[in-house]
Amino acid sequence: MRTDSDLPPGLRELLPVNAEIVVQAPGRANLIGEHTDYNEGFVLPAALELRTVVAGRRSDRIRLRSIGRGRPITVDPATGRGPIKGWGRYVTAVVRALREDGRAVRGIDGVIASNLPSGTGLSSSAALEVAVALAVVDEPMSSVELARVCQRAENVHVGVRSGIMDQLASLSARGGAALFIDCRSLETSDVAIPDDLRLLVVDSGHRRQLGRGDYNRRREECDEAARLLGVAALRDASAELVATANLPPLLAARARHVVTENARVLGAVEALGSDDRARIGELFAASHASLATDFEVSTPALDALVEIASHTDGVIAARMTGAGFGGCTVNLVEVGRAEAAMAAIASAYLERTGREARAWLSAPAAGALQAAEPTMRA
Numbered sequence: 333m334r335t336d337s338d339l340p341p342g343l344r345e346l347l348p349v350n351a352e353i354v355v356q357a358p359g360r361a362n363l364i365g366e367h368t369d370y371n372e373g374f375v376l377p378a379a380l381e382l383r384t385v386v387a388g389r390r391s392d393r394i395r396l397r398s399i400g401r402g403r404p405i406t407v408d409p410a411t412g413r414g415p416i417k418g419w420g421r422y423v424t425a426v427v428r429a430l431r432e433d434g435r436a437v438r439g440i441d442g443v444i445a446s447n448l449p450s451g452t453g454l455s456s457s458a459a460l461e462v463a464v465a466l467a468v469v470d471e472p473m474s475s476v477e478l479a480r481v482c483q484r485a486e487n488v489h490v491g492v493r494s495g496i497m498d499q500l501a502s503l504s505a506r507g508g509a510a511l512f513i514d515c516r517s518l519e520t521s522d523v524a525i526p527d528d529l530r531l532l533v534v535d536s537g538h539r540r541q542l543g544r545g546d547y548n549r550r551r552e553e554c555d556e557a558a559r560l561l562g563v564a565a566l567r568d569a570s571a572e573l574v575a576t577a578n579l580p581p582l583l584a585a586r587a588r589h590v591v592t593e594n595a596r597v598l599g600a601v602e603a604l605g606s607d608d609r610a611r612i613g614e615l616f617a618a619s620h621a622s623l624a625t626d627f628e629v630s631t632p633a634l635d636a637l638v639e640i641a642s643h644t645d646g647v648i649a650a651r652m653t654g655a656g657f658g659g660c661t662v663n664l665v666e667v668g669r670a671e672a673a674m675a676a677i678a679s680a681y682l683e684r685t686g687r688e689a690r691a692w693l694s695a696p697a698a699g700a701l702q703a704a705e706p707t708m709r710a
């Protein structure tokens with residue numbers, strides 16, 4: 333069994349043996365608190381053992397090859413000039429965002445290796461942004477400062493108006509715990525996950541397009557609901573205000589999701605604290621239902637995975653995770669029954685939908701700034 337300080341099997345061999353810099357950043361599964369981060373609310377993500385590693389030697393320029401993804405890209409650390417398409421645009425975006433934040437940026441000649449699937453809602457882009465930022469920034473920065481820069485890279489230079497959850501989880505989560513984030517104050521605290529539980533992430537096999545489209549539209553709807561309710565952010569709205577304010581039905585539904593979801597995050601923190609597994613299951617189920625009906629970001633494939641999981645032995649809780657529009661579910665499973673649960677869910681899903689579900693089992697892992705080794709800075 334690997335520990336958080338090891339590089340995942342299969343990645344270490346891909347890295348240059350003479351690397352001076354090795355940094356790694358994990359993906360995340362959000363346990364609960366979906367579409368609440370950009371409403372200044374609460375979230376509870378956990379980092380995964382799946383991660384992205386950047387390794388190389390110091391150089392005048394930034395030259396990175398992503399294993400399995402063709403030719404290397406180069407970005408000028410002094411100007412931020414670099415590719416604006418493909419995976420390389422994330423490197424350009426991070427360098428530009430660091431420079432706009434007034435940070436010193438230095439070069440690296442190296443490789444990027446990852447066992448984090450992209451486009452499945454497990455924050456492969458945030459992991460790439462965080463790993464690149466750590467590899468090129470030339471001054472100490474706090475996790476919140478780094479998360480903000482990486483979020484800016486995504487918002488301004490990639491064009492997705494995402495919140496701060498993914499980047500902060502990738503940086504700050506602690507092994508064995510989920511990270512509670514108050515997305516207004518950006519204060520965080522660790523919420524221990526019982527030792528005998530694992531995260532089971534199941535990919536519905538449906539690609540999502542987290543472009544400028546649906547995600548950004550949800551965000552605009554939330555902003556508009558907050559404006560009509562007369563609050564600074566939906567974080568400040570009560571269930572009663574939403575119910576009585578006479579909002580257009582669609583905006584009322586969006587606001588209702590955010591307000592009830594914030595309450596569910598607080599409930600889940602409490603339920604994890606008292607190890608009340610039945611309650612955790614109920615909260616996950618209610619979150620999924622709210623995302624499906626009020627926020628309208630689930631899909632029939634995700635609904636099927638959650639429904640199947642709810643009848644599967646060893647599964648404590650199941651819901652869709654991340655932005656939605658396809659992607660993955662997250663399940664809390666008992667470690668002794670995890671492999672069997674994974675197989676049972678995949679086979680029932682295949683039978684019902686004709687689709688293969690890929691699945692990953694992970695302990696709650698450590699974020700980039702929490703893993704002691706082998707992150708080295710030269």
Ligand code: GLA
Pocket residue numbers: 362365366367368369370494495496497498654655656
């Ligand atoms: C994506 C975004 C996050 C968050 C989730 C939904 O992962 O990057 O900031 O908004 O969707 O909870």
